[in-house]
Every structure is written in C-alpha cells, then in structure tokens.
Amino acid sequence: MERSIHDLHERSPHDSAGEDESAVSDCESVASGGHVSERFVPKAESVDTNTNLIRSRFVCSLSTQGLKAEAVSIRRYACSTVMAQARVQSFQIFARAVAKLRGGNPNVKHAWYGASSKEEIVDIIQHGFGHAHSHGLRLSPSDSPLQSVKSSAVGKDGLRHLLLCRVILGKMEVVPEGSDQCRPSSEEYDSGIDSFSSPKEYMIWSNRINTHVLPEYVLSFKLASSKGHVKVGVEGQPVRPSSPWMPFPALFSVLSKILPPSDIGFIAKFHKEYREKKILRHELIQKVRLIAGDKLLVSVIKSFRAKKLPASFKQTGQPATWIE
Template identity: 55%
Template sequence: MELTFPHQDEDDSVVSDCESGVSGSGVVVAPPPPPPQQQQRGFFVRLGEGDVVHDLIKTRFIRGLGMLGPKTEVVSVRRNACSDVVSQARLHSFHAHARAVARLRGGGNHANVKYAWYRTNGEDDVNDIVSQGFGFAHGPKLVLSPDDAPLQSARGCGVGKDGVRHALLCRVILGRSEIVRDNTEHCYPSCEEYDSGVDSFSGPTKYIIWSNRMNTHVLPAYVVSFRVSSFKGMEKSEEEPLRPTSPWMPFPTLISALSKVLPPCDIALISKFYKDKKDKKILRHELIQRVREIAGDKLLVAAIKSYRDNKKKPSFLQSRSKNGLATRIK
C-alpha cells in the first residue's frame, strides 16, 4: 500500500504542503506561514506530535523497520518548506517532468510517482541535498527504498555523534521501470523506453534513479531524524566503529579486481570514495554502502570469495614440503 496523506487528491501527482507555493500559471508565490504547531528552521518546518502527517510518517517508518521498530526512536519529522525561490523552481520543475513523463508513457497516472526513502550522511548532507541538489558524491545512480520498506535506507544513514541518523522521504517519478540487477554496469537506462529501475516488479525493495534524472525526478519532501539502539554490522558511532567480522580483502586489491569487470567511471568513483575514507571525510560503513550500490553485492561476494580461495591455496614450496620433497638450502 502506498503512503498517502489526508489532503491528497487522487489526480494530484505530487503531494507536498509546499505545493501551495506554485500557482496554476507557474508563477512562484510565497508559501503560507506554518501553523502554530509547526516550527520552521532553515529549509524545514518541524511537524509536532499529534500532527496528522507527522504521526502517519512516524508510524509508517517504525512499522517498515520490522523487528527494529521497537528499538527505534523518531526524534523529529520535518517538512521541506520550499520557502525560497530556488526550491520553488525545483518544485515547479518536478511537476513539469511528472506531466511530461505521464504524456510520454501514455497519459493518466503513467508518471508513476511514489514516495521513497533515501539514506543521507548526516544533517549537512540533508541541507546540501535540499539546497544544492544531488551531486557526484551520491554516485552514478540513486538507490531508494519504497515507503513501506525503509530498512535498507535507514541502515545506510550516517550516524552523528549524538547518535541521530537522518532519512529523506522523497517523491520519485518512476515512469516506466525496468529490472536492474545488483551487479549492473550501467549508469543509465538500457534504452529510451525506460525511466527508472527496480529490483523486482512484484515486490520491489529498490528504486533506481539514474544520475541524469536525480535532480528532476526526485523531490525531497520530508526528513525523519531517528535513533536506533543497534544495527548489526554497522558502526555504533563516529568515535567507535565496529571492526569487520565478515570476510574481507584489502581495498586496493578489491579495486584492482573490480577494474576487470566494471567500467572506468565506476572504478574512478570507488577510488574517490576510498580516498575520502582515508582522508576521514566519510566513515567506513558509508564507503561500504557506496561500493555496494556501485558494484552490487553479487559481484563483491564473488570477488571476496575468489580472493579468499586464492589465499588458501598453498604455495609451490609449501606443497612440496607437505609431500616431503622440499630440500633445505644451506
């Protein structure tokens, strides 16, 4: 079931309180002031407890985390205020692209606009995305989670020193989707017939938006700030990262192995993220998340398995020694 809000009209392709800032003629007008129970700070209006939209998003988010839901505290739900001219222009552009995709794919509701979650690296990343849009640092494609399955995006969120993570709830123009495998080498649709990618038609857990459409087909609408008591396999804080306990291989060796199968643009991006990690610009789990999105889990597992298998093979002298054939050099 798709996330809908009480004020949503069935024919409305984009649902956001900041839509009131764009008139039917396309003229940008000032949005109305927030109600007393909502507090605006920076790019966002904070929704208070008891607000219908706040409670709906909070409930949906907690429920979508499954067994981790009871361990999760939602600190705040904030709405993109769209209060400046640039934000209004982005909103108007999103509407225009939704209409264009709908016409291109047969009219009606064929723009296929959905809500979806996107993981962020922290408060600064949230502000950068809302003010500047998505950029090179976000990779050759955006991977978002359906609104009823936020776990993957929540796990990928960077954690601040206060233990708070931030996930964006976005409106996404999917249009006509194609199946995209985890180990895809593509940075763009397979042909002009498709607008986005999914990992499954029947029960998608990933929405893929390509880099050339990430700033026209994705509109950040809300940000959910939350704490979770534990995420297995993730850093607990910026100060005390967990040590890897799963199979691993030296990162330069991994890059070398991936360079044999991935396009140069992907390798350049992975190398950049690795350098950012060494320069302490990003955390280890952020590096891993980026590499997983670019290379795909299947390819990474195969590369690590091949590395470990080669490490287990005895050397020539070791083999001869075991057979009693090695000679001692005097």
C-alpha cells in the same frame, strides 16, 4: 543565506504523515504570500494529519528486520526560497511530461534516501544531489527503508538522517543486482527497480536526479537492534570492534560466506566508492559495521588475528582498510 536542518518545518510526535500515490493533480502547488504550499497528499487530508503514518510505517518496517528505531523528529522542507519554489515547479512539469508519455500515470511515489550526515541533507536541500551520484541515485520504497538506513551514518549525537522524497518513477525496468547500468535500456523506460514482486530499491538515472526527485521530509532517528545486529553503546554510538585491523579482502571473503548476497553487494558498492574516493574510510567502516553488525565483525577479526583464517587471505598485498 546558509540554511540548517533546523530551518525545516518541525513536526511533533503528535502530528501525522502518509503516503500518496495519486496522480499529478494532487502534486500541484499553491502560491500564497510568496511561498509555495505543496499538496503532496490527498486533497481530503492535510500534511499535519499524515506525519504519524510516516513515523509508524518507518518504525514498524524496521522492527520486522529486528531493528528498533526511535523517530526523534520529522521536519518538512519549507520551500520558502525562490530556487526551492522553482524546483517544486520543475518537478511538477516533469511529472506532467512523464504522465503524457505513460498513459496519464507518472507513477509518483515516496522513497527514502540515507544521508551520510546532516550536512549532506542541508547540501541536498540547497543545491540538489551532487556528483557523488554520477551513476544514478538509489532510493528505498517508503515501506521498505532498510537499504537507505544501511546507507545512513550515525552522528556524534547518535542520530541518523533520512530524506523522504517525492520520486517520478514512470515506467520501470528491472535492473539486476550488481549491474553497472547507469541509464535506461531504451526510451521505453524512465527508472529502474530491483524487483517488481518485492522491491527494495529504486534507481533514478543521473540525468534525472534533480528533476525527478524532490526532497520533502527529513526524518532524524536513533537505531538499536532487538536481534543484536546493531549494538548501541555509550551516548548512542555503536560499540567498536576491539580487534585493531584486518585487510578488507580477507574480511570481504569471509563475510561473503555468511551474509546474504544483497548485503555483500552493498559492501562491495561502498568499498568501490571508497576506492574511488567518493566516501572516506571511516564512512566505509561505519557502513560495513551497520550491515554486518559488530558482533559478527569482532568474531571474524579475532579469528583472523588468532591465525585461524587461511594464510592466503593475508597475502593479498592490499592495505588494511578495517582499522578502528
């Protein structure tokens, strides 16, 4: 039977949620009345008394980046089907296996995934992560959701959606930015991380996505910016740049001189996904707008149209991919 995002258990703004970094014993399930009740929080706490903590951490983390987020709802996956229960049990089995390999610590944490639509959320909950992640899955630490927010897309209702997942990280290795690594460098490692000192991204290899990642919550939110990076217009939709077009290579070249390397890396990644037909053009545009901000894009495109950029930018022979 088809499930929608509303089939998840709704948590009101008065509920609370939190982060549990405990061992496998706190990740076990209890069968009751044919359903599975996941215990992914410390035994002394209930899920209801933790939801506010997830909400407040998410909002506070984005506020430090100059972004104002309104967490509209938090829903927990009910795990009411036989297949859903099987996925929970599989996750527990792999957590125990990793624990045996890594001195008793499976390194289970919460992490965010930015969805392109609520339909993608439903599809992941029903069937797991698909072929679009053949090179691995990139998630954001629970206390640093920005990169996943950048990967999320705004819907017609002005809402964006993130999945908060349980992730078995095991022993991690640093994967340099821009690396095309798609598997562990050796059997010694279970997952990747961009930095141990200030992590912004976890990497789960493709052959482990549907055993080491367990979707648990859906956070639906609206986003505005206190610094002007993401300008929100009528009905929550970002304001569109007024200039009609600019070839992507020219845009990328200019942005590379302005934005930090991490942002440029994401833009390059999304453009590659577009060229490989993994995402649609409007999704690429939406992601670039979220990263760079409409104010900067309008300025760059207007300058291009006014012929203030070097002519070499316009002789790329590339199709214009920035069309809104």
